[in-house]
Amino acid sequence: MNxxxxxxxxxxxxxxxxxxxxxxxxxxxxxxxxxxxxxxDYLGRGAMGFVYRARHLILSKEYALKILGIDQVNETAWxxxxxxxxxxxxxxxxxxxxxxxxxxxLSQSNVDGATLAKAKSLRAVKKILWSDAxxxxxxLKLLARSPNLVALKxxxxxxxxxxxxxxxxxxxxxxxxxxxxxxxxDALKSxxxxxxxxxLNVQECGLKLEAVPVLxxxxxxxxxxxxxxxxxxx
Numbered sequence: 165m166n167x168x169x170x171x172x173x174x175x176x177x178x179x180x181x182x183x184x185x186x187x188x189x190x191x192x193x194x195x196x197x198x199x200x201x202x203x204x205d206y207l208g209r210g211a212m213g214f215v216y217r218a219r220h221l222i223l224s225k226e227y228a229l230k231i232l233g234i235d236q237v238n239e240t241a242w243x244x245x246x247x248x249x250x251x252x253x254x255x256x257x258x259x260x261x262x263x264x265x266x267x268x269x270l271s272q273s274n275v276d277g278a279t280l281a282k283a284k285s286l287r288a289v290k291k292i293l294w295s296d297a298x299x300x301x302x303x304l305k306l307l308a309r310s311p312n313l314v315a316l317k318x319x320x321x322x323x324x325x326x327x328x329x330x331x332x333x334x335x336x337x338x339x340x341x342x343x344x345x346x347x348x349x350d351a352l353k354s355x356x357x358x359x360x361x362x363x364l365n366v367q368e369c370g371l372k373l374e375a376v377p378v379l380x381x382x383x384x385x386x387x388x389x390x391x392x393x394x395x396x397x398x
Contacts, residue, residue: 189214190234196221201229201271209233212241212248218271227264227271291315304330315339325351332357341365343389349375356381365389 191214195203201218207228208215218229232245249266256262265271291314292307300321307313308330316331319341328351331340337358347369355361361382367389379388 190231191216197229197231201227203229212245228261229271292317301327301330308333310334311336313337317341318345320344323347323351328354331355334358336360339363341389342369343367344369346370349378352378353381358382360384363387 189206189209191197191203193203193205197203197218200221202221203216203218204226205217206214207217210230213230213232216229216231217226219226232241246266249263252261252263253266263271300318301324304327313334314336316334316337316339321327321342323342323345325348328347331337331342332354338360340355340358340361340363343365344367347366349372352366352371352375355364356378362384364382364385364387371390379385379390382388
């Protein structure tokens with residue numbers, strides 16, 4: 165029987181034996197964090213740290229506790245960690261897991277469920293508008309071969325070469341906005357594989373004149389937004 169979704173991308177652990185702790189994870193089951201939380205289980209890891217299922221010692225309530233990995237203890241990672249917490253704190257929606265506390269860790273509601281990789285419902289998604297506060301990479305890999313996705317908007321999303329490769333594999337994508345992302349000529353070449361693409365927005369992507377011939381490979385394009393600040397793109 166399928167398990168429910170967990171917004172942290174992990175299977176329901178409340179009724180399972182504790183998972184093995186991977187290298188780099190600092191805490192094991194039973195550890196006490198900041199004299200406030202008892203670690204119950206390891207859930208998984210993200211781009212910057214590890215996520216644990218933890219119980220508040222006084223409130224006796226379970227939370228998902230995200231803690232920076234040992235290899236991420238630096239000023240840049242800490243600033244990103246703060247930005248993530250502030251972005252979540254600004255959101256108020258039934259489908260967004262709220263934040264409860266932030267310090268040397270980030271505390272959120274723990275939602276039982278299955279991994280996003282097992283969420284077949286993602287294949288039914290047709291249109292996505294991404295928030296610039298969150299990194300889309302894990303979701304792009306899952307959506308790469310989705311047959312129903314036709315529109316994707318990813319402005320200011322810090323896309324990586326791997327992200328562009330994932331986008332290029334979306335078989336029926338018709339509309340793509342990736343404005344204000346750094347777009348290399350090689351990345352543009354990979355996107356030219358999108359045979360059904362009719363709308364493309366690459367404004368403020370830093371493209372150079374050498375990219376102009378590549379644009380001729382987009383045979384289905386009808387709407388191209390390409391002018392950017394101080395850069396010749398037409």
